[in-house]
Amino acid sequence: MNLVYLVFGDELKNHVQTNLSLLTFLKASEINSVNIITDKPEFYNQVSTFVKIIPVSDHQLTEWKGEHDFFWRIKIKAIELIANMYKGEDILYVDSDTFLFSENVNKIQEFLSNGYSFMHLNEGKLSQLNTKTEKRMWNQVKNNTFGGVKITEETCMWNAGIISISGAKSNQIIQLTLDICDDMLQANVTRRLIEQFSFSVALNKCSKLIPAENYIGHYWGNKQEWNSFITNFILKSYFQKHTVEEQIEDLKGFDFSAMPIFVKESNTKKRIVNLLNYIFEKNNKVYIK
Numbered sequence: 001m002n003l004v005y006l007v008f009g010d011e012l013k014n015h016v017q018t019n020l021s022l023l024t025f026l027k028a029s030e031i032n033s034v035n036i037i038t039d040k041p042e043f044y045n046q047v048s049t050f051v052k053i054i055p056v057s058d059h060q061l062t063e064w065k066g067e068h069d070f071f072w073r074i075k076i077k078a079i080e081l082i083a084n085m086y087k088g089e090d091i092l093y094v095d096s097d098t099f100l101f102s103e104n105v106n107k108i109q110e111f112l113s114n115g116y117s118f119m120h121l122n123e124g125k126l127s128q129l130n131t132k133t134e135k136r137m138w139n140q141v142k143n144n145t146f147g148g149v150k151i152t153e154e155t156c157m158w159n160a161g162i163i164s165i166s167g168a169k170s171n172q173i174i175q176l177t178l179d180i181c182d183d184m185l186q187a188n189v190t191r192r193l194i195e196q197f198s199f200s201v202a203l204n205k206c207s208k209l210i211p212a213e214n215y216i217g218h219y220w221g222n223k224q225e226w227n228s229f230i231t232n233f234i235l236k237s238y239f240q241k242h243t244v245e246e247q248i249e250d251l252k253g254f255d256f257s258a259m260p261i262f263v264k265e266s267n268t269k270k271r272i273v274n275l276l277n278y279i280f281e282k283n284n285k286v287y288i289k
Contacts, residue, residue, distance in 0.1 A: 001030050001031055001032060001089070001090045001091070001092050001105075001108070001109055001112075001164075002031075002032055002033045002035060002082060002085075002086045002089055002090065002091055002092065003022075003025055003031050003033065003034045003035065003092050003093075003094065004035045004036075004037065004078065004079065004082045004091060004092070004093045004094075005018050005021070005022070005034075005035070005036045005037065005038075005093075005094065005095075005096060006037045006038075006074070006075055006078040006093075007036065007037075007038050007040075007096050008037075008038055008039040008040065008056065008061070009039070009040075010040075012043075013223075013227050013231075014096050015038075015040060015043040015044075015096075016227070016230055016231060016234055017096040017097050017226075017227070017230060018036065018044075018096040019043075019044070019046075019047065019234065020099065020230045020233065020234070020251075021094065021096055021097070021098050021099055021100075022034055022036075022047065022050075022051060023244070023247050023248050023251055024099040024100040024101070024251055025094075025100045026050055026244070026248055027100075027248050027251075027252065028100060028105040030105040030106055030108070030109050031092075031105070032089070033051075033052055033086070034050065034051040034052065035051065035052045035054055035082055035085075036051055036052070036053050036054065037054045037056050037078045037081065037082075038053065038054070038055065038056065039055070039056055039057070039058070039061070041053045041055045046244065047244055049244075050244055054081070056078075061074055064077035064078070066182065066185070068182070068185035068186070070181070070185050070191060070194065070195075072194070072195035073178075073181055073182075073185075073195065075093075075160070075195055076174065076177050076178055076181060076195065076198070076199075077178075078093075079091060079093050079163065079165070079174060080174045080178070083165075083167075083170040083171060083174055086167070087167075088167045088168065088170075089167040090109065090112045090164070090165065090166055090167045090170075091163075091164065091165045091167065091170055092108070092118075092162075092163075092164045093162070093163040093164070093165075094161065094162050094163075094216065095161040095162070095218065095220070097161070097218060097219050097220055097223060097226065098161060098162060098216055098217060098218050098219075099216070099217045099219075099256060100215070100216055100217075101215075101216070101217050101256040101257075102214065102215040102216070104215060105215065107215065108164060108212065108215055111210065112164060112165075112166040112167075113166070115166070115207055115208055116166075116207060116208045116209070116210055117163075117164060117165050117166060117169075117173070117203045117206075117207040117208070117209050117210075118162060118163065118164035118209070118210060118211065118212040119158035119159060119160060119162060119163055119164075119199065119200065119203060119209060119211065119212065120158065120159035120160065120161045120162040120211065120212055120213055120216070120218050121158065121159050121211040121212075121213045122156050122157075122158050122159075122209075122211060123156070123157045123158060123159055124156060124157065125153065125154060125155065125156050125157075126138050126141070126151075126155055126156065126157045126197070127142065127153040127154075127155070129157060133190060133192050133193060134157070134193070136190050137189060137190045137192075137193060137197070140187070140188075140189045140190060141184070141189055144187070146179075146180045146183040146184050146187070146198075146201070147176050147177075147179030147180035147181075147182075147183050147198075147201075147202070148176075148179070149176070149180060149201050149202075149205050151201070155200075155201060155204075156200060156204065157193065157196065157197055157200055158196065158199070158200040158203075158204075158209065158211075159196065159218070159220075160195065160196035160199050160200075161218040161220055162212045162216050162218060163199055163203075164212060165203070165207075166207065169206055169207060172206055173202050173203060173206045173207070174202075176202040176205065176206060177198045177199050177201075177202040177203075178198075180197075180198040180201050180202055181194055181195060181198040184197075184198065217256055217261055218261060219259075219260075219261040219262075220261075220262075221260075221261060221262030221263060221264075222259070222260050222261055222262055222263045225259055225260070225263070226259060226261075229259065233247075233250070233251075237250070
């Protein structure tokens, strides 16, 4: 199984998350290679002997966005790149804010060998989801065909923080995902969720799609707390001059169930907090003269 990350930009926290995530996967014997597609290869010097770093240029990222200039189309193209590098081999894509917590990675391998594929989790039927974006998207795509696949009331939206594809079907699935994505862009479907919905439809069409949440954690709903832990871990490792091998051992003793991966906060609370921060911080800063 070939692991792949796509991480780019100057936001250090994304690269710090990736470094922590890959440490949790390096202990798994089922992982044949770890591939990092990035425009910041210098951020991975410490782990360069353990991973394959694939530099990507601004020109390449622009090309991957396609004729409709859709930013998250690059995720599909990045996975396509790995599929072409490791022809016929299984692929496991994960976002930077993930971690391997189960020793049963061989279970993922077994499922892939038997015609299954993985995404993080099933968020539900698009026709029944409640956000404004999801409702708008459903009204735009219902009973229409994209990439030759008709969208019905039973069509589900899956979280795309984790995507695992069997090597036997990788080319077929990735091409269908691109076709669905491009057809939706051509039809001016609301863009925000197109990439993950395209994967959801294509994987469900070509395989038996099941959740990966029992094997891989995805803390997209509690990044602040996890980022604090990861920063402390990385800094401690730096000051103690721990090797990559020692960092892997340090993580083996960490209880990944001790921190929530999702914390629900109301939008009203967020707006109030942002307003209060603005009010009290506006005139409360002093700089050296």
